[in-house]
Amino acid sequence: MPGNSHKNSPGSTPRYWLLKSEPNCFSIDDLAAAPDQTTFWDGVRNYQARNLMREMRVGDQALYYHSQTNPSVVGQAEIVREAYPDHTAWDPQSDHFDPRSTPDKPLWDMVDIRLVRKFSQPLPLPMLRTVTDLAGMELLRKGSRLSVQPVTESQFITILRLAKEATEATP
DNA sequence: GCCAACGTTGGC
DNA sequence: GCCAACGTTGGC
Numbered sequence: 001m002p003g004n005s006h007k008n009s010p011g012s013t014p015r016y017w018l019l020k021s022e023p024n025c026f027s028i029d030d031l032a033a034a035p036d037q038t039t040f041w042d043g044v045r046n047y048q049a050r051n052l053m054r055e056m057r058v059g060d061q062a063l064y065y066h067s068q069t070n071p072s073v074v075g076q077a078e079i080v081r082e083a084y085p086d087h088t089a090w091d092p093q094s095d096h097f098d099p100r101s102t103p104d105k106p107l108w109d110m111v112d113i114r115l116v117r118k119f120s121q122p123l124p125l126p127m128l129r130t131v132t133d134l135a136g137m138e139l140l141r142k143g144s145r146l147s148v149q150p151v152t153e154s155q156f157i158t159i160l161r162l163a164k165e166a167t168e169a170t171p
Numbered sequence: 172g173c174c175a176a177c178g179t180t181g182g183c
Numbered sequence: 184g185c186c187a188a189c190g191t192t193g194g195c
Binding site: 020022067068071125142143144145149 | 191192193194195
């Protein structure tokens with residue numbers, strides 16, 4: 001399509017993603033406490049995950065997932081800035097330092113996300129595995145390690161419904 | 172702490 | 184380009 005930018009034009013359909021974080025590294029509470037409840041999603045050092053981030057558009061929605069302890073989907077966030085160079089790769093002091101990346105030739109990207117909501121109850125991974133509508137979700141695949149994953153609209157809607165039901169079940 | 176799954180590296 | 188060795192992720 002000539003002249004077609006990749007941005008979501010007003011009214012276009014957003015896409016859906018899942019972002020993994022170790023809660024002791026950057027939890028959803030950290031996101032909630034951040035200025036404007038916004039942060040840059042740095043530290044992705046996997047090509048497949050990076051390429052998925054490059055497909056993200058402003059307005060896309062993401063599930064926020066805590067890995068490691070009590071693995072669970074804990075909330076929802078929104079993409080507010082599209083992929084740009086991850087400067088933490090240039091910082092020798094950073095845990096995510098990668099000398100192959102330079103300001104002239106950036107190797108890794110990040111996006112900015114803003115909190116939409118934290119779920120009143122986390123949706124634990126073992127529970128999600130029992131949900132028929134989520135069969136086939138990348139997160140539930142055995143050995144799934146991708147920290148940035150695509151999510152279908154139907155999977156996304158199902159997760160939001162489960163979050164709402166969990167809220168109503170707990171006064 | 173264990174280990175399966177997976178990505179990356181490097182010798183050839 | 185193959186593949187063994189290695190390192191990492193992340194559920195359990």
